[in-house]
Structures are given as structure tokens and as C-alpha cells.
Amino acid sequence: MSLVFYAIAGLTLAGALAAVLLKNTVHCALALTVAFAGQALLFLELDAQFAGFAQILVYIGAVAVLVVFAILLTRGSETPKDGVYSRNWLAGLVIAAGVFAVLGWAVLGSARALPHETAAPTVTVLQIGNALMSRYVLPLEIVALLLTAALIGAVIVAMHEKEGHK
Amino acid sequence: MLGEGILRGLAETARNFAGSFVSAERLTTVQYPEQRIAPMEATRDFPFLVYDGADWEAGLRCVACQICEKECPPQCIYIEKSKDKKPDFTGKPQFYPARFDIDISVCMSCQICVEVCPFEAIKMDTEFELSTEDRFGGLLLNREKLAKPNEHYHKIHPAEAAEVDARLAGEKDKADAKAKAAAEAAAAKAAANVAAPAGPEAAPGGNAAGNPTAKPVEGESRA
């Protein structure tokens, strides 16, 4: 729980809060990107190099770009005239607090199970690669199939639209 | 095969690059203003007024007929006729322009003024480095700035100038010949008048017949 952790956590929280509180949708997407960057920094602070850089590459490089593309291709960047808060914001707050409580209980419970002052194991990319290819190869292949299916589906949907125009 | 065109293109560019250091045909830059390309014969930029002889006021060919002012499409010529007359190259008294202004910021170099001038007085110059910081009068050329000698015309458009000079000389000869013939006729008439004891009515009639004015030369000079 060092100063660096507090700074990064603050950045992540600020980004996430801005992502839900800002009016302009593209601003929200960019604030979400800041939250992703904060998460990547957290991974790096924990010495998980692969996870941190994969987070930047995938989330900021691909997911954030996807989000902004989706915003721009669908509703445009006009700011909504009425406020961004829905009417049932109290129910939403309660549900969010409940989820946070469950997650917090799970994390703190597991932290109590582990001793406090262990040195973090250095996981090299080599070990991750070996694990992915030996122990976790089946989930890897299933994820690859899923991505292929998504790609083909996207192509078919886009092709369909082109023919629909004709 | 795919990619062949790209490789050929790369080879050509490399040849250009290497060749530009050794051969002149691969480096065709003319470093203006230290080096200039000589203008062609038919270059035209803005008009100028031709004068014969040494004195620009006396030798100015323009007779202020104002045809070019009327024909100019953007109407950049402004002419004021003089009140008196002075003799032109054939000796006939003509008007001359008291003011002749061309606004070259308006002029579009169409050469119509040159084409319609009956007196070969206005021709196209090849001067283009005319930029000035004076934005109110710097590009308005008056009579004095526009007047350039016939030698200048020969220098910039030699073939054209030679042809014009030949034509004008031909007309001058014709006018001189006609004047001489008229003068001889008048002299013969006068001699006949002196010989015959005619009354005072013959003298005014002889003068009227022996009018030495040259006939209008337009019909012959339009080629």
C-alpha cells in the first residue's frame, strides 16, 4: 500500500468516475481509456509485465478504439440535452454498492488466506507461454474459435448491409 | 509478377537520383534569379508604347484614336486626347495622347489592344519583374513609363519588329511618292498658271486640286 499504489488507484478511479459522469460521450470514452491505463499501471506495479502491456495493447489499442468507432458510427457526438443521470439513480447506486461489497469480501477473504509479506513470484513471459501452450491450451483454442466466429459474423453482417443497400 | 512494376519504378527513380549529379538532362532546374531562361519570340506580358527616334514625346506613334481603350476587355487603358496636333512619321498632323495610363494589375495580357491598333503604336513587352511595394500607384503605368524606343521593340521581338518596320517604310514611301506626285502636279499646275494669263479664279481652284494631304492608309496597311 505505497504512495505509488494510491496515485495509480486515484487515477483509475478518477477515470472511471469521469467515464460515467461526463456529458459528452466521446469524453466518456477517453476517460475510460484513462481508467484502462491506470489498470495497466497497476499490473506493472505488481511486476506483471505481460499483463500490463497486453492490457495497453488490447484495451487501449483495440477496445477503446472500438468504443469510439461505435459511438461515432451510431449516434454521433452530440451531447444529450437532458442530464446523463437516469431517474432510478438511487437503485443503481445501491446495486453498485452491493456488487462492490461482494467483490471486496471475496478479495479481502482471499488476502487473509495468504500470508502478508510474501515476495511476489516473478512470472516471466516464457512461463506464461509455456502454461498457455500446455495446461491452458484448450481454453486458448476455444477463445480463438470464438474470435474467429465473431470475425466471420462481423463480415457477414457488414456484407448483408451492403446487399441490403442494393 | 506482382511487385515487378514497383521494382522497375524504384530503379528508374534511383537512376534519376544518381543521374542528377552527373548529367544535365536529369537536373533541369534553372536557378532563378541568378540564371534565367531566354524568353521566346512570342512572349507577351504587358503592353508598351513604341516611339521612333530619340525623343519619346515627339516620336510617339500613338495618335490617341482610343480604339484600344474601347476594345480592351477589362478596360485597363485610360486615354486623354491632346488639344493640339503634331505631325506623325508621314508628316501628317495627328492628335497625340496627353495621358495614356495602363493599369497592369488589371491587364490580362490578351493582346487585343495590339491587334486593333492601326498605327503599330502599342506592342507587347516581355518585362514581368514588376512587383512593387507601392500598392496605390506602383502598378499604374503612365505615358512616360510606357514609352519605349523602337530599338527595344527590335530587341524583344526581332522578326515582328522587322516586319512592322518594313510595312511602315512601305507606307511612308507610298505617302512620299503620292506627296511628290501631288507636288509635281501642283508645280506643273502653278507653272501652267504662270504661263497662262488666267484670272484670280484659277489660283484657288489650283490650290484645291493640289492638296498634298495623303490618302488614308488603313485600306493598304491591313494585311
Add this chain to the structure above:
Amino acid sequence: MIETADQIFVLLKHWLVGFLPATWQPVAGVVLSVVAIIAFFPALFALTVWIERKGLGRMQNRIGPNRVGPLGILQPVADAIKSLIKEDIVPLSADAAVHFLAPLLLVAAVFMGFAVLPMGRNMTLVNMDAGLLFYFAMGASTELAVFMAGWSSRNKYSLLGAMRAVAQMISYEVPLLMSSVAVVMMTGSLSLTKIVAAQNHYTWGLPHWYIFTPWGFAGFVMYAIATTAETNRSPFDLPEGESELVAGYHTEYSGFKFALFFLGEYLAMFSISGLGATLFLGGWSAPFSFLGWVPSWIWFFSKLMLSICVFIWMRGTLPRLRQDQLMNFAWKFVLPLTLLNLLVAALWRFLGEGWERWVVCSAILLLAYAFMGWEGMRRGHLGPRRYRYAE
């Protein structure tokens, strides 16, 4: 003596840092290296701008700039002064915060990429285990900066140019990574210093650079194509070329911010050429073993400048690709070939030493290239344009 020349920058850094107390020394060392990178690469950028303008001029049968200094060498300085003193115009309806941040994010992301390049023996700023992944992560951040620039200008044409630029960069990101993955596969590590060390062996005086293997050569060609597209360089400079015609993602930027975009583009070119030199051309290792006495950083920068000259050469030669031609090329030609390249790299490894693997791998790659090229030209996607005239 040779060792000193080779390690001169490292020794210089240690000597300078030695003046400070021991606790400050690691931080001071890193700060000093960072300052050196930030000072050196923009200077290289100025030199490259001069080389580009003169080189393109000569290729186009003309002299480049030659008025500002002897041979026009001070032209980049004049350009820099001009961009600094120009008025900084921000459109009234533009999103001021995003408009301001976009060039900063671009330049920051690009500078981060230099941190993992091994510029000489022991001259990597941060020797990371997952160095290559870090590099590509930073490259992905530049796409977001491009999009931010285009969107914040509130200009339809800027936005369109930005979308096209982002689409292009994303499409070519995949072949870029795939061609690098073949190298990672053969080396067994993502660390760039290890990749260079793996190529630093010589047989009969010739080096073991990956470009001298069939899969490495094909990988290098595809890496070069993907690089040209990633940095928006000719012939893939439709996002910039639109600036000449209609607009582009940096049309609403003037003065220093535009200079930052320009700087960002050229720095991206440097870092990605440096990465290409590291992955395929052996990084800082010398081409022949008897040339090992030349300092390693000279080799690295020579290879980098050679790549830049090839970029300039291609810019002077090739016409611009249209957006759909560009995307077709990426997805239908380059990507399948990169996947095949992975397979061929694996075959190379498992066929063992000998002449068979050269023949087999080269044959597979050449046949695939010829077949796909023939197919593309037959369909009319690639190759010279076919015209249909009304009868």
C-alpha cells in the same frame, strides 16, 4: 580502444552520474539517458527532413532547398522557427481539451517506444523482459491520439481522415505483429536485447541475421510494408494526402502543434525502423565479422538511416494507394502471407540444419507469393489498372 569507442556513451553516463551521491545515481542515470534520447532524436529528425527534401528533389529531377544555408542545410531550422512563431489557431467549436492533448499524446507515446530499442551494446534504456510487447503497446496508443486529433477538430473532413487513418493503422497492425512473432518464435524471447544477441553470430564471416533466411526475408518485406502503412508514409499516406486535397486529421492544427504531429510521424518512423533493424537486420551487430571493430551504435544508426532512405526512395517512386486498395492489400494479401510465414518459420526450425530446409522454405514462400499475386492480378485487385471503354 575499440571497446572504449564502442561503450563511449555508457562510460560517459557512468562518469557524469558518478558526481552524484549513491542513492541518486540510478534515477540520475535513467534521467540522463532519457534526456539524451529526447535531445538526439529530434536532431536526427531535422537531418532527416533535410535529406528527404534534397533526396526527393534529386529523384524528381530538381534540386531541393538550397538557399537557406550551404546546400540548404539550415532549412529545417528555418522550418522550426516558422512553426514556432505561427499563430496557434483553435477552431471556436473545437473541443479544446482534446484538441490540446492529441499531439501531446502522440509524441509521448512515440517517445516511449525508444525506451526498449537496443541502440548499441549495453545501450538499451530499459532492458525489459517483454520489450517487444511494450513497443507494440505504445504503438497502439498512437492510433488513439490520431483519432482524438481528428474528432476534436469538429470538422467532417478531419473526422473522415482520422477514421481512415485509424482503420489503416489497425489493419496493418496485425501483419506487423505477425511478422514480428515469427522472429520471437525463432529466438524464444520477447526481449529485444536477446533477439540481437541471437543474431550476433557469424559463420564464414557472414552474420546470422534473420533477413538472410527465407522466412526472415519474407517477414522483413511484410514488416516493411506494414511499417510504411503504420506510419502513414507513402504510398500509404492517404490520411495525409487528403490534407492536400480536402483535409486530414491534422488540418485544424497550426504552428507548433502541427510541428508536433510532423515530429511524431518522423519519430515513429525512426523507432519502427530501429525495431526492424533489431528484429531482422541484427540490431547493432556488424555485417561481417572482420568489421567488428566499428562501434556498435554506428551500425545501428546506419541501418536506421538506410531504412529511412528506403522510405524516402519509396515516397519518391510510388503513387498513393486508395483506401480500398490499401485495405484489400492488408487483409487479402499481406495477412495470409504472414500466417504462412509463421508456418514456414516453424518448418525451418524442425527440418534441422542442411540445404533441404532452404529449398523447402524458399519454395513454399515463393509459390505462395506468386500464386497470391497472380490471383490478385487476375481479379483486378492488385496490378495495373484495367480500363473498360464504352463501345
